[in-house]
Amino acid sequence: MPIIIDLDVMLAKRKMKSSELAQAIGITAQNLSVLKAGRAKAVRFSTLNAICQHLECQPGDILRFVDEQA
Amino acid sequence: MKKITYMSNLILALLILGLAITLISATMVILSNTPLLSYNSASGTNMWIGLEVSGSWQHAAQRLSSNNYNPILWLGIMQILPLICINCILIRLFRLYQQGVFFSVKNSQCFSWLGAILVFQFVMVAIAPALVFTIITAIDGIELKRVVSISDTDIISLIAGLIIFVIGWIMKQAHQLQQEQALVI
Numbered sequence: 001m002p003i004i005i006d007l008d009v010m011l012a013k014r015k016m017k018s019s020e021l022a023q024a025i026g027i028t029a030q031n032l033s034v035l036k037a038g039r040a041k042a043v044r045f046s047t048l049n050a051i052c053q054h055l056e057c058q059p060g061d062i063l064r065f066v067d068e069q070a
Numbered sequence: 071m072k073k074i075t076y077m078s079n080l081i082l083a084l085l086i087l088g089l090a091i092t093l094i095s096a097t098m099v100i101l102s103n104t105p106l107l108s109y110n111s112a113s114g115t116n117m118w119i120g121l122e123v124s125g126s127w128q129h130a131a132q133r134l135s136s137n138n139y140n141p142i143l144w145l146g147i148m149q150i151l152p153l154i155c156i157n158c159i160l161i162r163l164f165r166l167y168q169q170g171v172f173f174s175v176k177n178s179q180c181f182s183w184l185g186a187i188l189v190f191q192f193v194m195v196a197i198a199p200a201l202v203f204t205i206i207t208a209i210d211g212i213e214l215k216r217v218v219s220i221s222d223t224d225i226i227s228l229i230a231g232l233i234i235f236v237i238g239w240i241m242k243q244a245h246q247l248q249q250e251q252a253l254v255i
Binding site: 027031032034035040041042043044047 | 253254
């Protein structure tokens, strides 16, 4: 998948645990783990909104596009 | 959920009973050429459980009988093979329902197999008597007129088979969508 999720980096910057974020945004720790591992097929705007709000960041800080053909 | 389990148990019992009766009847016909149950009383009660050639193969069975061939052995056994397969698939499907599995890959496979067997049954109904007559002609040299006979019920079962086959595809697609939906965070 050319879209990379940099949630780990942002969590480390904010010194926040995955479980804390999962609880704060109202999703399960397993689902957050799926998102972090890049196995998710899609991210809801509501989830992205909640993540950005709690981590005080922009969507671009979490999502990154890497051209695999380049 | 309780209703589904209860009804699945009931249908499973009926399917297993039906399969057992079919298998015992077929075995008795093959071994001794007698029906499983034949009861006639003076009051007019008539009970019979056994194998007989039915549907669009009846004319072919009559022709076999008039030439001293046993129609049950030549056509009857062949006629019950798809029914046994359908019975086994339905037993598998209702066992899944009994266990609370409704929309898995196994369920969609059952539907696809069911549809495929119904379509195969239509093809078999069309060609089997002619094929049997060809074999008899080749073995014994008796010339039997080959007839392809298809009735309206055969066409209905073909349409039902195709519909069930498509339902199998749709269920497979639904399962994929369900899996993808689980990965939407």
